[in-house]
Amino acid sequence: MKLSDYIIHYLREKNVRHVFLITGGAIAHVVDSFRNVKDISYVCHQHEQAAAMAAEAYSRLSGTVGVAMATSGPGATNLITGICCAWFDSIPALYITGQVNTNEQKGTSAVRQVGFQETDIVEMVRPVTKYAKMVTRSEDIAYELDKALSIAYEGRPGPVLLDIPMNVQRAEVDPKKLRRFANKHKVVAIGAGTEKKIIQLMRLISQSRRPVIIAGGGIGLADARKELQAVLDKTRFPVVTSWSGFDTVPWDYPRHVGQFGVYGSRAGNFAVETADLILSIGSRLDTRQTGGKPETFAPHAKKIMVDIDKAELGKRRGYTPDIEICMDAKLFLRRFVALLKETALPKVDLWVTKTQEWKKNYPTVLSAYYDQKGSVNSYVFAKMLSDLTPTPAVIIPDNGGNLTWTMQSFQLKRGQRLFSAFGNSPMGYSFPASIGAAYAVAGRMPVIAIIGDGSFQMNIQELQTVFYNKIPVKVFVLNNHSYGIIKQFQDTLFEGRHEASSPEKGYAPPDFEKVVRAYGLKIVTIRNHKELASKIKEVLAEKGPVFCNVEIASEQRLIPKLEFGNPIERMSPELPPAEFDAVMGVMKEI
DSSP: OBHHHHHHHHHHHTTOOEEEEOOOGGGHHHHHGGGGSTTOEEEEOSSHHHHHHHHHHHHHHHSSOEEEEEOSTHHHHTTHHHHHHHHHTTOOEEEEEEEOOGGGOOTTOSSSOSSTTOOOHHHHHGGGSSEEEEOOSGGGHHHHHHHHHHHHHSSSOOEEEEEEEHHHHTOBOOGGGOOOOOOOOOOOOOOHHHHHHHHHHHHHHHHOSSEEEEEOHHHHHTTOHHHHHHHHHHHOOOEEEOSTTGGGSOTTSTTEEEEOSTTSOHHHHHHHHHOSEEEEESOOOOHHHHOSSGGGSSTTSEEEEEESOHHHHHSOOSSOOSEEEEOOHHHHHHHHHHHHTTSOOOOOHHHHHHHHHHHHHSOSSOGGGGGOOSSBOHHHHHHHHHHHOOSSEEEEEOSTHHHHHHHHHOOOOTTEEEOOOTTTOOTTOHHHHHHHHHHHHTTSSOEEEEEEHHHHTTSGGGHHHHHHHTOOOEEEEEEOSSOHHHHHHHHHHSTTOOTTTSGGGTOOOOOHHHHHHHTTOEEEEEOSGGGHHHHHHHHHHOSSOEEEEEEBOTTOOOOSBOOTTSOTTSOBSOOOHHHHHHHHTHHHHO
C-alpha cells in the first residue's frame, strides 16, 4: 500500500470524516489518496489559516480529532495562527504538512534552504504544539500517527504536527508490518496527597459562608458538564463562569450569577470579590479574569484551584492559591460529589439571594439601549439573537468588541454550545471556525458566527468555500465601520486619536452587500431596532448560507469594562459610592 493511502485509511479508522486543506506539490500525494477511501473527504479552503481554524472547531464538536493539511513552506507557515488557537485553548488537533524530499533537505547545514519551499516547520511550531515531528522513514508512519494522537489527548490536550517528505509519502508500506506506538495512558488513581487536599477543601467548605464555584473551560474539555451539574445541584452554591466555561452552565440556571473578569458582568465580579471561598475548576485564572493586578483578586476568599496542568498551578501570580489540586476536572468532580455525603454544607440561601439580586439589578442590556435610533445597539442585538436562537445550536463569536458584546449579553440556553478562540483570540477566527463546526454537526443544529467588520476581512476569502460547498452557516457581521475596541482603548490612552482604526485614519470596510453577492451568496442588512427581530428570524430560517450586515453605531462602547489597575469589582463606569458600598457590605451581613 502506498504510504499516503495508509494515512487516509488511518484517519478514517479514527472516525475522521472531513479534512480541511489546501493542496500543493509537497502534499499532493496525500491529497490524491482521498480518492481511494470511502466515507472521508476533504474540504478545500482558500487560505491555510482558515483550514487550521476549521479543523480546530471540528475537533471541539465532532467527538474525533480535527485534521488540517498543507503543503511545505508558506502553506505550512500559514497554519500557525490556527495551530496557536488549538494550543492556547487546549484543543486536540492534527496538522499534517508536506515537506521536500529527504535528499533535498538542508539538514544541519548553515544554508537557509536547499529544496524548493523547504521550511523547518517542525521547529517553528514546537513551542505551540504538544508534539511535532518529521517522519523520515516510511516504516515509522503508523507509530508516529499513533504517538501524535495519543499525546494530543493525554493530560491537557493540544495540537500536534507531522511533517512528511514527499518521498516518504509515495513509499510503499505493508500495514501489517508497521510498528505501532503503545498507548501508555493509565487510569489515574487519586493519590494520598491529592486526597488529603480534597479533604482539606471539604473542611473549608463547611466553614464558609459565601462560597462561589468558578466553572472554567477545563470542565468542557474533560466532558464533565454532567458532573458539574451534580455538584451545583447538591451544594446549591452560586456559580460564575470564565469565558471558556461559558457554555457549561445555562444563563437561567437558578444560581448562575454571570461571568467574571475584565469584561465580565458586575454581578459575577461582585460575587467573586465578596466571596470567602473560591473553588475554581478548570480555569487557569489569567489576568483577563483576575484583572491586571492579580493581588487584588478575591482578597477575602480562601482560593482553591483545580487544574490538570501543574504549570498553571505553579505559575507566578500576585497571589498563591490556598490549595492547589492537580487533577482532571471530571475525576475531581466525581470525588467531590462522593465526599459531599460526609460534609456539612453551609446554609447559603441568603448569599444566593444576594448574588441573584446583583444579576437582576445590573444587567448589561439597559432599557435605554432599546431607544437607540438610526443604528443597532450591539447589546440589544446580542440579547435579541440569544432570544431567537433555537436549541440546540452552535454560536461562535470572533474577537474584539463583538466577542465582548456577545459574552456579556448572550443568554445561553441548555443544549447550546458557544466558543471562540479565547486564548489566541485572532481576528477572523469565527468565520472559518463556523465552517468546521458545520461539518462536525452535520446539519443537526444551526451554526452561527458573530464577527466584526474588521475581523470578517481577515478571512473573507472563505466566502468561496461556503458558496462552493453550500455550507449552511449564518454569519452576523457587526459593522461599526471601525476597530471599535481599539478606538475605546485609544480614547482612554491617546486622547481620542483613532490612528489606523477609523475611516478618517486609514481603516474602512468595503460594501459587504456587494462583496457577499459577488460570491453568489445571500446577504441581508439590519439598520435599526424596528427590523431587528424580523431579519434575525429571516436569517435563522434560511436553509442555506446567509450573511447579515448589522449596522451598529461607530461610537458603540463596551460597557461595563475594567480599567487597568482596578480590582474587578470596580468596573467602569463606576457605581455611586453609596451604592458600591452597599454591595460590598454583604461581607458584613453574611
